[in-house]
Amino acid sequence: MASKKLTSASGAPYFEHQDSQTVGPRGPVLLQDFVLQENLAHFVRERIPERIVHAKGSGAYGKFTVTHDISKYTRAKLFSKVGNECRMFARFSTVGGEKGSADTERDPRGFALKFYTEDGNWDMVGNNTPVFFIKDAKKFPDFIHTQKRIPKTNLKSATMKWDFWSLNPESLHQVLILMSDRGTPYGYRHMHGFGSHTYSMINKDNERVWVKFHFKTKQGIKNFEDDQAMMMKGQNPDFAQEDLVTSIEKGDFPKWTLFIQVMTEEQAKEFRWNPFDVTKVWFHDEFPLIEVGEMELNEIPDNFFAHVEQATFSPSHLISGISFSPDKMLQGRLFSYPDAHRYRVGVNSHQLEVNRCPFAVNNYQRDGAMANSSSYRDSPNYFPNSFDDITADPEYKDLEYDLDSTDVAHYNRNENDDDHYTQPGLLYTKAMNAEARENLIHNIVDSMRDISGPKREEIISRQLCHFFRANIELGMKIALGLQVNIDANMMSHSKNGEEGF
Template structure:
């Protein structure tokens, strides 16, 4: 038997919190001093050259965002300044787990990233076609993605690793249930919704802060494939979603989405029944209804796929005045990880590439680095402050201050109600899904879990079945029956 060794950093320092990020209070922001979080994410970002580690298979298009409703009482962001205002944008769709040459009808979440070219800078929303995610702390992300990639020995997809990880992390249940439903195989990109997923914040002209979630509702109607249909398409046309988007736009059948938001006040966040910044949970629409904002339209396919789609670089750190962060642990980790990945993948000057470049004037003192092709600041000063150029800090764009819940610094692995990983999946399965959707989901889970192999097979299956039964007796029984497992011990 292999000897067990304590986990350390790359320099040998023992790691005493492998999955929980150090924060200010249970719900506070992440601290930069958590050096192992940085090491783990930075190492993860450098595991592949030069393909994206996640979201490698994708497509993209240019378009516009049009404001249809006034939300200025929530945000002073210039993009929302008046009804009818149009802003150019670029959207990249993708599958998450597959390589660049994989099929885009795989059972997988879909990336839905939007870059708005606003007069105050580029604003990115880097989300998915699901409102939740598998994990709630960025420190877990490298391990989670390792299970979705290929086995280090066989170099094949490994259902055993996938279900071993999910069964050991019940916080993943909500997203796994969505993935195993027919929503896990959408009919291309045009017929699916999109979400910013994380909570962000809005700041208005009075410096009042609100928490916000972003939603894009397809105007083409939601359409999905059954597992059989999606599997057949993988062989017939592995680029189905790419081809569908290109053809639609070339035929001037421009796809559109209604852009909506949910708003939560700071006081509501403090008293909410669970952590509102938990990425594995939604904000119920009954409590926080969707508010109309505008419309997204895609109307132009790039002339060169590599130049614009492959070299497009998104990051949730790209914000504009009137829009801010939240204490969401996954979001806080992505603020570092995304720009770091882009600098590694396409270089320090990736924001000077046409698809990433702000089309309006930018002023800074960044200089040099690989592939600097934009004049490099010419003969201007490269330090601030200086006595020559008159550049200044615009005080009006300072973000408003707000109180954190605690000044206690610790690795908080559990918050109040954070162990309830079952209520929202239960509501999704028993109240939202139709009988047909329930049966498809059960069938898809059985098919996916049938791939579990090895000496731990039954242990992993039984552990995951316990989670399914806690979600719904009907779900657990259906999966157990499909896997030919005696359910007496689960009831």
């Protein structure tokens, strides 16, 4: 078989790849050496802006299989019958670190999934935790700034983090999870994934329920303890990436079981907390897990950059039968994620292999950087028109929202919206065993010791009040570890934390 010819990007064969064209054996290089110019010009443009968050990540392809019937809740074709399958892509990541950081950092883990369904791509962009630090997207830039670096020193700061958390008690639930061993998972295969937000499902009769998505690892939960994670950061900063690649390449395909929780619209009106508040969970004894299907990852992409780095996910990428909710964080992400992709990858990033819907895409979006016209050629770029046969199918009409108010305001609190302590308290007393509680306290103390500056005592005192409100024992043990004297003011705050236990 004849060997392939070496060519330029335009397909022109050439021979001299290693030696630049010069004036004489020691003379200056000529600008006309187009191969030199093309290779260098492409080389300095090989990277795109890294993600502001979730920069360090790993990805794999796989399949999703429906194992249980949930068609009474959703008209989504994927879930229309048991046995349905679709190809999918998953990307796991840390949140705050840069692309070159260690993937065993104490940090939440991104859990982003793309399902290539016959009704379009469905993205579930979640984390390995069922809650988040804040409940309103307006706070998100400020929160992320505290997880990044101080502008002056370019160093990370425990003071910034704990200052923000102490001033935003809604973060307490997620902070306790982050500071537990769940904040340092053993790679990506041994952690659960959550949609975190409340979504909705709509069935063929146009009936809506509210849902939460849970992906439970079939490998079993496994975490690093703090000292192990710190050691691994130095030994192998790519531990989670290597663990995922190695397991798939040897045929040990990681799997997760998808469950949903379902809440009716009537139940949502009676729920103790705002059911659309991403800092809260729905208790499993009230809203039990319903098994849906299995996700399996079985293929490592053949080019990390082309697939993992250029993968774009957005919670706005939904399919008929799955829709949004009034969750404020979710509503903000519906715009912010696609906007980030248009900046970072380009307005036509959806045409790349990893993002492309493998089924029909019919619309009137044209041109822009890197436009590929192969699917539409010279067809009209406006609607309606007299030349193509693209129609808007009423089967896919959105379900209308029945809003209970027409007032427009900057709403913040309703009844029980300021209860940031009951669920974190239950997490500590009910969900954690004695060892997990001790590790949690050790990790919090270890982190808060690094708070510095003239506001140190104020920040520590404010955060301790939150811990006391959640659970007196938790507050006492952290205060003892920090060698802080407990005053009457802190103890008086703790009374609120005992309500509802």
